Amino acid sequence: MHTPAESRTAPRWIFWLLPILALAIPLATNPYTQFIINAMLIYTLVTLGFSVVIGNLGQLAFANTAFFGIGAYASAMAGNALGLPWLLTVPLAGLAGAAGGFLASAAALRGIRLYYLAIVTLAFGELMRWFYTHAGALTGGTDGLALDRGDIFGLQLNSDTVQFYIFLLLTTLLVAGTVNLLRSRLGRAIVAVRENEIATASLGIATSRIIVTAFVWSGFVVGIAGAMFALHTGRVFPESFGLTQLIINFAMVLVGGLGSVIGAVLGAVALTALPEYVRAFPGMEEIFFGVIVMVVLLVMPKGLASLLRRVSPIFHETHHRD
Amino acid sequence: MLMQLSIAGISQGAIYALIALSLTVIYRSTTIVSFGHGDFVMAGAFLAYILVIGLGFAFLPAGLLAIAAMFAIGIVFSRGLIRPIRGGPHIGLALMSISFGFALRGIARLVWGREVLPMPRVFDVDPIFVGSIIITGDAIFTIGIVAVLLAAFFILLHLTDIGKMVQAVYQSERGARLIGIDVSRFHDFSWGTGAALGAVGGVLIAPVSFLHPDLGASFLIKGFAAMTLGGFGSLGGSVIGGLLLGLAEQYAGAYLNTALIDITAYLLIILVLLIRPRGLFGRKVVIKV
Amino acid sequence: MTSLLTVDHLGVHFSGLKALDDVSFSLEAGQVRAVIGPNGAGKTTLFNAISGYVRPTHGSVRLNGAEIAHSSPHSISARGLRRTFQNGGLFPALTVLENVMTGLHMQTEGNFIQILFGLRQARQAERDAAAKARRLLKLMKMDQMADIPASELSGGQQRIVEIIRTVASEPPLLLLDEPAVGLSPIARAQMMEIIKRLSGENGVGILLIEHAVELVMAAADRILVMAAGMRIAEGTPAEIRNDKTVLEAYLGHA
Numbered sequence: 046m047h048t049p050a051e052s053r054t055a056p057r058w059i060f061w062l063l064p065i066l067a068l069a070i071p072l073a074t075n076p077y078t079q080f081i082i083n084a085m086l087i088y089t090l091v092t093l094g095f096s097v098v099i100g101n102l103g104q105l106a107f108a109n110t111a112f113f114g115i116g117a118y119a120s121a122m123a124g125n126a127l128g129l130p131w132l133l134t135v136p137l138a139g140l141a142g143a144a145g146g147f148l149a150s151a152a153a154l155r156g157i158r159l160y161y162l163a164i165v166t167l168a169f170g171e172l173m174r175w176f177y178t179h180a181g182a183l184t185g186g187t188d189g190l191a192l193d194r195g196d197i198f199g200l201q202l203n204s205d206t207v208q209f210y211i212f213l214l215l216t217t218l219l220v221a222g223t224v225n226l227l228r229s230r231l232g233r234a235i236v237a238v239r240e241n242e243i244a245t246a247s248l249g250i251a252t253s254r255i256i257v258t259a260f261v262w263s264g265f266v267v268g269i270a271g272a273m274f275a276l277h278t279g280r281v282f283p284e285s286f287g288l289t290q291l292i293i294n295f296a297m298v299l300v301g302g303l304g305s306v307i308g309a310v311l312g313a314v315a316l317t318a319l320p321e322y323v324r325a326f327p328g329m330e331e332i333f334f335g336v337i338v339m340v341v342l343l344v345m346p347k348g349l350a351s352l353l354r355r356v357s358p359i360f361h362e363t364h365h366r367d
Numbered sequence: 368m369l370m371q372l373s374i375a376g377i378s379q380g381a382i383y384a385l386i387a388l389s390l391t392v393i394y395r396s397t398t399i400v401s402f403g404h405g406d407f408v409m410a411g412a413f414l415a416y417i418l419v420i421g422l423g424f425a426f427l428p429a430g431l432l433a434i435a436a437m438f439a440i441g442i443v444f445s446r447g448l449i450r451p452i453r454g455g456p457h458i459g460l461a462l463m464s465i466s467f468g469f470a471l472r473g474i475a476r477l478v479w480g481r482e483v484l485p486m487p488r489v490f491d492v493d494p495i496f497v498g499s500i501i502i503t504g505d506a507i508f509t510i511g512i513v514a515v516l517l518a519a520f521f522i523l524l525h526l527t528d529i530g531k532m533v534q535a536v537y538q539s540e541r542g543a544r545l546i547g548i549d550v551s552r553f554h555d556f557s558w559g560t561g562a563a564l565g566a567v568g569g570v571l572i573a574p575v576s577f578l579h580p581d582l583g584a585s586f587l588i589k590g591f592a593a594m595t596l597g598g599f600g601s602l603g604g605s606v607i608g609g610l611l612l613g614l615a616e617q618y619a620g621a622y623l624n625t626a627l628i629d630i631t632a633y634l635l636i637i638l639v640l641l642i643r644p645r646g647l648f649g650r651k652v653v654i655k656v
Numbered sequence: 657m658t659s660l661l662t663v664d665h666l667g668v669h670f671s672g673l674k675a676l677d678d679v680s681f682s683l684e685a686g687q688v689r690a691v692i693g694p695n696g697a698g699k700t701t702l703f704n705a706i707s708g709y710v711r712p713t714h715g716s717v718r719l720n721g722a723e724i725a726h727s728s729p730h731s732i733s734a735r736g737l738r739r740t741f742q743n744g745g746l747f748p749a750l751t752v753l754e755n756v757m758t759g760l761h762m763q764t765e766g767n768f769i770q771i772l773f774g775l776r777q778a779r780q781a782e783r784d785a786a787a788k789a790r791r792l793l794k795l796m797k798m799d800q801m802a803d804i805p806a807s808e809l810s811g812g813q814q815r816i817v818e819i820i821r822t823v824a825s826e827p828p829l830l831l832l833d834e835p836a837v838g839l840s841p842i843a844r845a846q847m848m849e850i851i852k853r854l855s856g857e858n859g860v861g862i863l864l865i866e867h868a869v870e871l872v873m874a875a876a877d878r879i880l881v882m883a884a885g886m887r888i889a890e891g892t893p894a895e896i897r898n899d900k901t902v903l904e905a906y907l908g909h910a
Contacts, residue, residue, distance in 0.1 A: 246730040250762070
C-alpha cells in the first residue's frame with residue numbers, strides 16, 4: 046500500500062524542533078562533552094557535503110578532506126594575514142571550499158569519472174597538504190597556523206558554549222539549505238544524473254551545470270565546516286587533512302547512509318562520540334574506522350538511516366528507496 | 368650528473384613500475400582499482416622486517432615468506448570482503464579496499480607506534496664504477512628483480528592460456544563463465560597475485576629505506592601516477608610510466624627544487640588526466656555516462 | 657512553409673565507416689513517421705544524430721527551420737525535441753512521480769537562491785510541477801503507481817512512464833526508440849493508442865523506430881526504410897508493403 050508523498054514526508058516544523066531542543070544542551074554539559082558536541086556539529090556538515098557528491102550525485106570524488114582543509118586554512122590565513130575577525134572568515138572559507146568543489150567538478154566534466162576521478166581528487170588533496178607544509182609563513186608549515194580567536198560582540202570566541210551556539214546556527218542553516226536543495230528540481234536532477242546521465246540530458250537538463258552545482262555546494266558546506274574546525278581546535282595542521290581524515294569521513298557517510306541528510310547527522314554524531322580508548326593507542330583509530338567501513342559495507346550498505354525509515358515514514362527523504 | 372640521476376631514477380622507477388604492474392594485474396582481471404594497495408606494499412615490507420629482525424631469518428627466505436603471506440592475504444581479502452559486494456556499486460568496492468588498507472596500516476602502527484624502523488642493508492656489495500658513474504648493488508638487484516618479474520608477466524599474459532583467460536574475463540564475465548572459467552576463483556587468484564607483487568615492491572624497498580606505517584600511501588599515489596601516465600590497464604604502459612615517473616622525480620629534484628620530488632607524481636596525475644586522459648599507451652577512455 | 661523537422665543529407669562517417677549516409681526526410685506536426693530496417697541499418701544512429709548524442713559529419717538537421725545539427729542533447733531537448741531510449745531511460749531510484757517531474761525540470765520555476773532558502777516561489781513551483789505530473793499520470797491511468805520507485809514497474813509500465821515523462825513538457829516533436837519492444841500484446845495496443853492520441857489530438861510530430869510491423873503499419877503516416885546506413889525506400893504504409901527493394905533488403909539480411 047502506497048500513501049501519497051505529502052503524508053509520508055515529515056511536516057516542515059519537525060525539522061526545526063531538533064535545533065531548538067539543542068539550544069538547551071550547554072546547560073547539561075561539562076567542557077569536555079561540550080567540546081565533543083561542537084565537533085559533532087562540524088562533522089555533520091563535513092559528512093553532509095561528502096554525501097551529496099558520493100551519495101546523491103554518485104561521483105567517486107575523494108576531495109572532501111581537501112575542501113575541509115581549504116576551508117580551515119582559508120579561515121586561519123585570512124585571520125592571520127588580513128587580520129579579519131573569525132566570523133568574517135566564515136563566508137571566505139565557504140567560497141574557498143566552493144572553488145575547490147568547482148575544480149573537482151571541472152575534472153568530472155572533462156570526462157574524468159569513476160576511478161580516474163577518485164585518483165585525481167586524491168592527488169589534489171595530497172597536493173594541498175604539500176602546499177600547507179611548504180608555503181612557509183603563509184601556512185606555518187608543519188607547525189600549522191594558530192588562530193587568534195578574539196571575540197564577537199563582546200563574546201569570547203574561545204568559549205565552547207559561544208562556539209556551540211554559532212556552530213548550531215551555521216549547521217542548522219546549512220542542513221536546511223541542503224534539504225531544500227535536495228527536495229527541489231535540482232536535487233532530483235542530481236540523482237537523475239547519477240541514475241542515467243544520458244536520459245537526464247534528453248529532458249533538456251544541462252547535466253554539466255547540475256554536476257557543478259552539486260560539487261560547488263558540497264565544497265561550500267565543507268569549507269564552512271573547515272572554518273568551524275579552525276576555531277574549534279585553535280590551530281590548523283597539514284596532518285589534520287590527510288588520509289586518516291578521509292577514512293573518518295567515509296565511515297561517517299556510510300554508517301549514516303549514503304546520500305541521506307538524516308544519515309549524515311547520525312553518522313557524524315555516532316562516530317564523533319567515540320569512546321576515548323579508540324584514540325588511546327596509535328593505530329586504533331585507523332583499525333576502528335577501517336573495520337567499521339568494512340562491516341557496514343557487508344551488512345548494512347544503506348546505513349542507519351535505512352533502519353530509521355523502516356521504523357517510521359516520517360524519516361523518509363526523497364530519492365531513498367530500500 | 369645526468370647519467371647518475373638517470374640510474375637513480377630508473378632504480379626508483381623500477382619499484383613504481385612494479386607497484387603499477389601489480390595494480391594493473393588486479394584492474395585487468397577484476398576491473399577494480401585497489402585503493403588499499405599501498406598498504407599491501409607496506410605490509411610486505413613489515414613482514415620481511417619481522418622475519419629478518421625479529422625471527423632472525425636470512426633476507427631471501429624472509430622476503431619469499433612475506434610475499435607468500437601477502438598472496439594469502441590478497442586471496443582472503445578477495446573472498447571474504449570483495450566477493451560479497453561484487454555486484455554492488457563501484458563506490459562500495461573502492462571503499463572496501465581503502466578501509467582494508469587502513470586496518471592494515473592501523474595494525475602496523477599499533478605494533479610499531481610512530482617509530483621509523485631501519486633495516487640492515489642486505490646487499491653489501493661494492494658499488495660498480497662505470498667511468499664516473501656509481502651503480503650500487505641495491506640498484507642492480509632491484510632493477511634485475513623487476514626486469515625478471517616484468518618479463519615473466521609479459522610471457523604469462525601475452526603468450527599463454529592464462530593471458531587469454533585474463534582477456535576473456537576482462538571483456539565479459541558472463542562470457543568467461545560460459546566457457547567454463549570459474550570467475551570468482553580467478554578473481555581471488557588475481558587479488559592474491561596483485562597483493563604478492565605489491566609485497567615484492569615492499570620487500571625490495573625494506574632494506575634501502577626507513578619503514579613506517581604510512582609508507583604505503585605515497586607508493587599508492589606513485590603507482591597510480593605510473594598507471595595514469597602509461598595508460599590505465601596497459602601492462603607495458605604501467606611499466607614505462609613507472610620508469611618515466613622515477614626519472615621525472617630525479618630530474619625535477621635535481622634541476623628544479625628538491626621539494627618537487629614529493630609532488631611530481633601528483634602533478635603528473637593531474638596533468639595527464641587533464642591533457643591526455645588515456646595516457647601514453649592506453650586505449651581511449653570509455654566513459655559510460 | 658518550413659517543416660517541423662527537416663533532415664537534409666544527414667551523414668555520420670567515422671574512420672571510413674558510414675554509419676549513416678545521405679538520409680533526407682521531413683516531418684510535419686501531427687504526423688507519425690516510422691523508421692524501419694534490419695539491425696545495423698543505422699536507425700538508432702539516425703536518432704542519435706538528430707537528438708545530438710552523435711555528431712553528424714555531413715548534412716543538416718533543422719527544427720522549425722533552425723539548425724540543430726551541432727547542438728548538445730540538452731539544448732536540442734530544451735528547444736522542443738524530446739526522445740526516449742531503446743533500453744529504457746527511467747531513473748530507477750526515483751519514484752514514478754519524481755521521474756515525470758524531472759521531465760518538467762525546465763518548466764519548473766525557482767532559481768538556486770530561491771530553492772536554497774525554500775522561498776515561496778520555489779515551493780509553489782514544486783507543488784505545481786507535482787500536481788501537473790499527477791494529472792498526466794492519471795490521464796494515462798498510472799496515478800496508482802505515482803509513489804513507487806520506477807524500478808518496481810513492469811517493463812510495459814516503464815515504457816509508458818518514460819513516454820509520459822518525455823511529453824510532460826509538451827514538446828512539439830517526439831522521437832520514440834522502439835517503444836513497443838518486449839511488450840505484451842495488450843501493452844502494445846495501449847502504446848499504439850498513446851501514439852495515435854499524441855499525434856492526433858495533441859498535434860505532436862512523432863518519429864518512431866519500431867520492429868513490430870503491425871504497430872508501424874497501423875500507426876505511421878509515412879515510413880522510411882533504411883539498410884546499411886542508407887535510405888532505401890520511403891512512402892505510405894501501403895506503398896512500402898508492396899515495395900520490392902524493401903522485401904529484398906529484409907530477406908537479404910534475415
